[in-house]
Amino acid sequence: MVRPQRQHQPGLPVSGHAAPQALPAIPEHHDAAAGCAAAHEHGCPELCGHEPQYAALGAARQAALNPCDARTRHGCGHGPCGRGSGPRRELMLAGPRLTPFRRAFGSCLANRAAHRGGRASSVRGFLASRAPAMAKSKFEYVRSFETDDTCLRNCYIVVRLDGRNFHKFAEQHQFTKPNDERALGLMTRSAHSVMEELEDIVIAYGQSDEYSFVFKRSSHWFKRRASKLMTHVASQFSSSYVFYWKDYFGDQELKYPPGFDGRVVLYPSNQNLRDYLSWRQADCHINNLYNTVFWTLVQKGGLTTSQAEERLRGTLAADKNEILFAEFNINYNNEPLLHRKGTALVWKKFNETVTKPVKRASEEQEKEVVVTRSRSRVVALHCDIIGDQFWQEHPEILEGES
Numbered sequence: 001m002v003r004p005q006r007q008h009q010p011g012l013p014v015s016g017h018a019a020p021q022a023l024p025a026i027p028e029h030h031d032a033a034a035g036c037a038a039a040h041e042h043g044c045p046e047l048c049g050h051e052p053q054y055a056a057l058g059a060a061r062q063a064a065l066n067p068c069d070a071r072t073r074h075g076c077g078h079g080p081c082g083r084g085s086g087p088r089r090e091l092m093l094a095g096p097r098l099t100p101f102r103r104a105f106g107s108c109l110a111n112r113a114a115h116r117g118g119r120a121s122s123v124r125g126f127l128a129s130r131a132p133a134m135a136k137s138k139f140e141y142v143r144s145f146e147t148d149d150t151c152l153r154n155c156y157i158v159v160r161l162d163g164r165n166f167h168k169f170a171e172q173h174q175f176t177k178p179n180d181e182r183a184l185g186l187m188t189r190s191a192h193s194v195m196e197e198l199e200d201i202v203i204a205y206g207q208s209d210e211y212s213f214v215f216k217r218s219s220h221w222f223k224r225r226a227s228k229l230m231t232h233v234a235s236q237f238s239s240s241y242v243f244y245w246k247d248y249f250g251d252q253e254l255k256y257p258p259g260f261d262g263r264v265v266l267y268p269s270n271q272n273l274r275d276y277l278s279w280r281q282a283d284c285h286i287n288n289l290y291n292t293v294f295w296t297l298v299q300k301g302g303l304t305t306s307q308a309e310e311r312l313r314g315t316l317a318a319d320k321n322e323i324l325f326a327e328f329n330i331n332y333n334n335e336p337l338l339h340r341k342g343t344a345l346v347w348k349k350f351n352e353t354v355t356k357p358v359k360r361a362s363e364e365q366e367k368e369v370v371v372t373r374s375r376s377r378v379v380a381l382h383c384d385i386i387g388d389q390f391w392q393e394h395p396e397i398l399e400g401e402s
């Protein structure tokens, strides 16, 4: 959705905000998490920006509703919260500490933070970053150069990362061919970190040098801004890859910092999402079958890489299975599931039992009480995700389609 830009009204008086006029009720599709409800309550519907009719309000009505200009310094730009305006407020906003007065402004400022894509909860951070910048309001116009990359609602958001030039990276770090358990393990450890550190990822799927992360379709994390989601995934993954390197490669040196590209794709239906994940697993199967036969021909059959390539030109899956079985006594179906199916990371619930010291009013001594809590942890599965069985066993991944 392209949100209407908030209209500032340069030249309006600093104080003397007009009372807001009666406004329509908040439509149901507005999202309380996005600060819409609070924005409406304050008579600032344009802060929430979801309703096109507000964008069409005339300049005079906009001004009456929200006589905001850079000089007012009022967090949300209007008077109804009744905290006054003018130089006293400017002084307080400029100070480094969060005074009770500034706390009282929290909700207005949070609305504004939410409107601008910040986190409403971080009022203190917002105040700190906002106050000095507002003095240079003539530069504010540069904000309008930013493009809106909000992901369409009701769609699963998939972020796929892929190792940059991993052909070379694998050579330089002597990855075993065709599959290196250490490299695959490190990829999955990094993906695990992404799932634990970031919010709303319901499943991740990885193979070779790539990992896909699926955000739940109702996610409102970072206001569904594609660039925020993608860069958080890519940076968390990359830093984890370096951080956990030694856990998988021991003393073997990491010769240079690896990089990962990222892309965001939206899938509107459960079937589309399943087809996407099926596509990646089918890709894993096709590549792994080819690579297994290719390197078997080279490593066990004594062929050069060019000869192996020539031998496999034009062969179908059945031919490749036959080469493995007839010439090398290898049943491809007995190859490790990790290599044939890749890795799916999902959340699994478990009960955690802990003992807690509890002191009741009627008792003098503390007592140890056993408490059972439901927790979730990430588990790695190497199984088929194309058929129905996986989805029946993990019904929590897909959301209902209304």
Ligand code: DGT
Pocket: 162, 163, 164, 165, 166, 167, 168, 170, 175, 176, 177, 178, 179, 180, 181, 183, 184, 208, 209
């Ligand atoms: P890109 O993604 O366009 O920057 O280029 P690459 O070189 O990363 O190409 P890509 O992503 O299509 O292929 C992945 C490469 O990573 C492929 O050349 C083989 C290598 N690779 C991934 N996992 C392993 C492994 O476990 N062992 C070995 N030997 N190589 C691996």
Ligand code: MG
Pocket: 162, 163, 164, 165, 166, 167, 209
């Ligand atoms: Mg790559």
Ligand code: MG
Pocket: 162, 163, 208, 209, 210
């Ligand atoms: Mg790749």
